[in-house]
Amino acid sequence: MSADIDAVLEVDTRVDLAGIALRNPVLAASGTFGYGSEFAPFLDLRKIGGFVAKSLTLEPRVGNPPPRIAEAASGLLNSISLENVGVEAFIHEKLPAIPEGVVVVTSAFETEIDRYAEVCRRLTGVPRIAGIEINASCPHVKSGGIEFGQDPQVLRQLVRSVRRATTLPLLVKLSPNVTSIAEMARVCEGEGADGLSLINAVQALEVDVERRRPVLANGLGGLSGPAIRPIALRMVWQAAEAVKIPICGIGGIDSAQDAVKFLLCGASAVQVGTRNYLNPSAAQEIAEGMQAWAKGRGITRLADLVGTLEMPRR
Numbered sequence: 001m002s003a004d005i006d007a008v009l010e011v012d013t014r015v016d017l018a019g020i021a022l023r024n025p026v027l028a029a030s031g032t033f034g035y036g037s038e039f040a041p042f043l044d045l046r047k048i049g050g051f052v053a054k055s056l057t058l059e060p061r062v063g064n065p066p067p068r069i070a071e072a073a074s075g076l077l078n079s080i081s082l083e084n085v086g087v088e089a090f091i092h093e094k095l096p097a098i099p100e101g102v103v104v105v106t107s108a109f110e111t112e113i114d115r116y117a118e119v120c121r122r123l124t125g126v127p128r129i130a131g132i133e134i135n136a137s138c139p140h141v142k143s144g145g146i147e148f149g150q151d152p153q154v155l156r157q158l159v160r161s162v163r164r165a166t167t168l169p170l171l172v173k174l175s176p177n178v179t180s181i182a183e184m185a186r187v188c189e190g191e192g193a194d195g196l197s198l199i200n201a202v203q204a205l206e207v208d209v210e211r212r213r214p215v216l217a218n219g220l221g222g223l224s225g226p227a228i229r230p231i232a233l234r235m236v237w238q239a240a241e242a243v244k245i246p247i248c249g250i251g252g253i254d255s256a257q258d259a260v261k262f263l264l265c266g267a268s269a270v271q272v273g274t275r276n277y278l279n280p281s282a283a284q285e286i287a288e289g290m291q292a293w294a295k296g297r298g299i300t301r302l303a304d305l306v307g308t309l310e311m312p313r314r
Ligand SMILES: Cc1cc2nc3c(=O)[nH]c(=O)nc-3n(C[C@H](O)[C@H](O)[C@H](O)COP(=O)(O)O)c2cc1C
Pocket: 029, 030, 031, 032, 054, 055, 076, 078, 080, 107, 135, 173, 199, 200, 201, 223, 224, 225, 226, 228, 250, 251, 252, 253, 271, 272, 273, 274, 275
């Protein structure tokens, strides 16, 4: 009898994110979770939905000089840039270290469209890789350094090219540094992206008044953490209104309730980023917390929450 009641109250946490089957909607975000196995001592990688590995380029890269990370009010400023082991070292050295049963999403990052496509080609067909997330926040060398995700025409070409290069589920991670996120979302949907991830870090500047210099050696950086959460929620809601493909919500998620907010705004899944630095077990705690939150309210399926925000209509 009591077993029956428990079964009835069990919360279905499963999610289909753009063709990637997840046991729950919580992934760890690219660049904040290394290549996955670094976090194995702190959480059970099989108890989270999965993780997105650090963005990969064709060749290994060292990134920007320090200081490239600084605290900000309710957030973090970083200019790590392109640092990564390169796509081949990921496939041959990092991937085999990840325990079986863990959902691995890879992330591609490059300075030219053909190079993005080549990274995707190399990741395609590799066992264990569940999907590719395209990091569209990289400066495009041929457009004078503007981010791929900031110009709808450049973004269109990028998504068209990477779509042709892979049969894996394809998520496009959008830059928040745009006027209309809805337009960018529609461009990706029109070119065959299976889903969207948003948002990446918000372009920002912090200043050392005594030295009269930026605090980061690079000058500008990306702001992440709770400071950007309301911006991210707004953009997820606007993107969800604009397209039918699923959305993975990212930006300042610190708790299960924060994650639920993204589902209400239309995200099918979420990613936890900066919080991993403060608490490396955060993603699992948030996944379990969402289940407990739903159970406490008699909600039997997390997916039923998606897009149920009651927004006032004018
Ligand atoms: C130190 C650091 C490195 C990051 N590196 C990447 C990266 O390699 N690729 C990427 O797509 N996003 C990267 N991001 C952005 C995060 O994945 C995420 O989109 C952003 O930080 C917002 O989420 P959060 O507020 O939960 O951190 C990085 C963020 C931080 C803080």
